[in-house]
Amino acid sequence: METIKLVYPVEGGDMIEAGEASSKMKLTLKKLGLPQDVIRRASICMYEGEINMVIHADGGEAEVEVDMDRIVLRMTDTGPGIPDVEQAMQEGYSTAGPTARELGFGAGMGLPNMKRYSDExxxxxxxxxxxxxxxxxxxxx
Ligand SMILES: Nc1ncnc2c1ncn2[C@@H]1O[C@H](COP(=O)(O)OP(=O)(O)O)[C@@H](O)[C@H]1O
Ligand SMILES: [Mg+2]
Structure with a gap:
Protein backbone atom coordinates (compact mmCIF):
# COMPACT_ATOMS: atom_id res chain seq x y z
CA MET A 1 0.00 0.00 0.00
CA GLU A 2 1.27 3.45 -0.86
CA THR A 3 1.17 6.16 1.77
CA ILE A 4 -2.17 7.92 1.76
CA LYS A 5 -2.34 11.55 2.84
CA LEU A 6 -5.52 13.32 3.88
CA VAL A 7 -5.92 16.93 4.97
CA TYR A 8 -8.89 18.37 6.83
CA PRO A 9 -9.30 22.05 7.62
CA VAL A 10 -10.85 22.69 11.03
CA GLU A 11 -12.92 25.85 11.31
CA GLY A 12 -12.45 27.96 14.42
CA GLY A 13 -15.36 29.10 16.55
CA ASP A 14 -17.76 26.49 15.22
CA MET A 15 -18.49 24.24 18.15
CA ILE A 16 -21.63 22.86 16.51
CA GLU A 17 -19.81 21.52 13.43
CA ALA A 18 -16.86 20.34 15.51
CA GLY A 19 -16.18 16.67 14.93
CA GLU A 20 -16.62 16.81 11.16
CA ALA A 21 -13.00 16.04 10.33
CA SER A 22 -12.93 12.97 12.55
CA SER A 23 -16.21 11.69 11.05
CA LYS A 24 -14.86 12.11 7.53
CA MET A 25 -11.57 10.45 8.41
CA LYS A 26 -13.42 7.54 10.05
CA LEU A 27 -15.35 6.86 6.83
CA THR A 28 -12.18 6.92 4.76
CA LEU A 29 -10.36 4.57 7.16
CA LYS A 30 -13.33 2.17 6.96
CA LYS A 31 -13.15 2.20 3.18
CA LEU A 32 -9.45 1.35 3.42
CA GLY A 33 -10.43 -1.74 5.40
CA LEU A 34 -8.32 -0.97 8.46
CA PRO A 35 -8.90 -2.90 11.69
CA GLN A 36 -11.86 -1.65 13.72
CA ASP A 37 -9.83 -1.00 16.85
CA VAL A 38 -7.32 1.09 14.88
CA ILE A 39 -10.13 3.13 13.36
CA ARG A 40 -11.74 3.62 16.77
CA ARG A 41 -8.52 4.82 18.40
CA ALA A 42 -7.61 7.10 15.49
CA SER A 43 -11.10 8.61 15.52
CA ILE A 44 -10.98 9.32 19.26
CA CYS A 45 -7.60 11.05 18.89
CA MET A 46 -8.71 13.03 15.87
CA TYR A 47 -11.96 14.07 17.55
CA GLU A 48 -10.20 15.30 20.69
CA GLY A 49 -7.51 17.13 18.72
CA GLU A 50 -10.11 18.71 16.49
CA ILE A 51 -12.23 19.87 19.42
CA ASN A 52 -9.15 21.34 21.06
CA MET A 53 -8.31 23.32 17.94
CA VAL A 54 -11.89 24.65 17.84
CA ILE A 55 -12.31 25.60 21.50
CA HIS A 56 -8.75 26.57 22.41
CA ALA A 57 -7.10 27.77 19.18
CA ASP A 58 -9.70 29.14 16.75
CA GLY A 59 -9.25 26.25 14.34
CA GLY A 60 -6.37 24.70 12.48
CA GLU A 61 -5.59 21.82 10.20
CA ALA A 62 -5.54 18.06 10.63
CA GLU A 63 -3.28 15.95 8.44
CA VAL A 64 -3.58 12.20 8.32
CA GLU A 65 -0.95 9.88 6.92
CA VAL A 66 -1.83 6.23 6.52
CA ASP A 67 1.05 3.81 5.97
CA MET A 68 1.18 0.01 5.93
CA ASP A 69 2.00 -0.18 9.60
CA ARG A 70 0.75 3.05 11.17
CA ILE A 71 -1.47 6.10 11.06
CA VAL A 72 0.04 9.48 11.88
CA LEU A 73 -2.30 12.32 12.84
CA ARG A 74 -0.83 15.80 12.92
CA MET A 75 -2.98 18.63 14.23
CA THR A 76 -1.54 22.08 13.64
CA ASP A 77 -2.87 25.43 14.81
CA THR A 78 -1.69 28.99 15.18
CA GLY A 79 -3.54 29.50 18.47
CA PRO A 80 -2.26 30.73 21.84
CA GLY A 81 -0.02 27.72 22.54
CA ILE A 82 0.13 25.76 25.79
CA PRO A 83 2.21 27.39 28.56
CA ASP A 84 2.53 24.24 30.70
CA VAL A 85 2.18 20.99 28.77
CA GLU A 86 2.59 18.79 31.84
CA GLN A 87 -0.32 20.58 33.51
CA ALA A 88 -2.42 20.41 30.33
CA MET A 89 -1.87 16.64 30.24
CA GLN A 90 -3.39 16.19 33.73
CA GLU A 91 -6.81 14.53 33.78
CA GLY A 92 -9.50 17.12 34.51
CA TYR A 93 -7.35 20.18 33.79
CA SER A 94 -9.16 22.59 31.47
CA THR A 95 -9.11 26.26 30.60
CA ALA A 96 -12.34 25.96 28.53
CA GLY A 97 -14.59 29.00 28.83
CA PRO A 98 -18.28 29.09 29.79
CA THR A 99 -19.61 28.81 26.22
CA ALA A 100 -17.61 25.64 25.54
CA ARG A 101 -18.68 24.21 28.90
CA GLU A 102 -22.35 24.88 28.20
CA LEU A 103 -21.98 22.72 25.10
CA GLY A 104 -20.45 19.93 27.15
CA PHE A 105 -16.77 20.54 26.39
CA GLY A 106 -14.09 21.21 28.98
CA ALA A 107 -13.91 17.93 30.89
CA GLY A 108 -10.13 18.10 30.66
CA MET A 109 -9.88 14.56 29.32
CA GLY A 110 -8.98 15.25 25.69
CA LEU A 111 -5.19 15.22 25.86
CA PRO A 112 -5.09 12.35 28.42
CA ASN A 113 -7.36 10.30 26.16
CA MET A 114 -5.24 11.03 23.10
CA LYS A 115 -2.26 9.73 25.06
CA ARG A 116 -4.18 6.67 26.19
CA TYR A 117 -5.53 5.69 22.78
CA SER A 118 -2.37 6.34 20.75
CA ASP A 119 0.96 4.53 20.65
CA GLU A 120 3.01 7.73 20.55
N1 LIG B 1 -4.57 23.21 20.55
C1 LIG B 1 -4.51 23.80 21.75
N2 LIG B 1 -4.15 25.11 21.84
C2 LIG B 1 -4.06 25.72 23.05
N3 LIG B 1 -4.33 25.10 24.22
C3 LIG B 1 -4.69 23.80 24.19
C4 LIG B 1 -4.80 23.09 22.97
N4 LIG B 1 -5.16 21.81 23.26
C5 LIG B 1 -5.26 21.75 24.59
N5 LIG B 1 -4.97 22.95 25.17
C6 LIG B 1 -4.92 23.25 26.61
O1 LIG B 1 -4.84 22.04 27.34
C7 LIG B 1 -5.96 21.92 28.23
C8 LIG B 1 -6.37 20.48 28.38
O2 LIG B 1 -6.87 19.98 27.14
P1 LIG B 1 -7.89 18.77 27.17
O3 LIG B 1 -7.30 17.66 27.97
O4 LIG B 1 -8.28 18.43 25.78
O5 LIG B 1 -9.12 19.33 27.98
P2 LIG B 1 -10.30 20.33 27.54
O6 LIG B 1 -10.24 20.47 26.04
O7 LIG B 1 -11.54 19.65 27.99
O8 LIG B 1 -10.03 21.62 28.23
C9 LIG B 1 -7.01 22.83 27.62
O9 LIG B 1 -7.98 23.25 28.55
C10 LIG B 1 -6.15 23.98 27.10
O10 LIG B 1 -5.79 24.84 28.15
MG1 LIG C 1 -10.08 18.90 24.81
Missing part, protein backbone atom coordinates in the same frame (compact mmCIF):
# COMPACT_ATOMS: atom_id res chain seq x y z
CA UNK A 121 2.09 11.35 21.20
CA UNK A 122 4.13 14.52 20.99
CA UNK A 123 3.15 18.14 21.65
CA UNK A 124 5.22 20.94 20.15
CA UNK A 125 3.93 24.28 21.31
CA UNK A 126 5.01 27.86 21.68
CA UNK A 127 3.04 30.49 23.56
CA UNK A 128 1.72 33.09 21.14
CA UNK A 129 2.61 30.97 18.10
CA UNK A 130 0.62 27.77 18.15
CA UNK A 131 0.62 24.06 18.74
CA UNK A 132 1.30 20.88 16.82
CA UNK A 133 0.00 17.68 18.35
CA UNK A 134 1.17 14.50 16.65
CA UNK A 135 -0.13 11.04 17.46
CA UNK A 136 0.85 7.69 16.02
CA UNK A 137 -1.43 4.67 15.98
CA UNK A 138 0.23 1.42 15.02
CA UNK A 139 -1.55 -0.99 12.73
CA UNK A 140 -1.03 -4.54 13.96
CA UNK A 141 0.34 -6.70 11.12
Missing amino acids: MTIETEVGKGTVVTVVIKIPQ
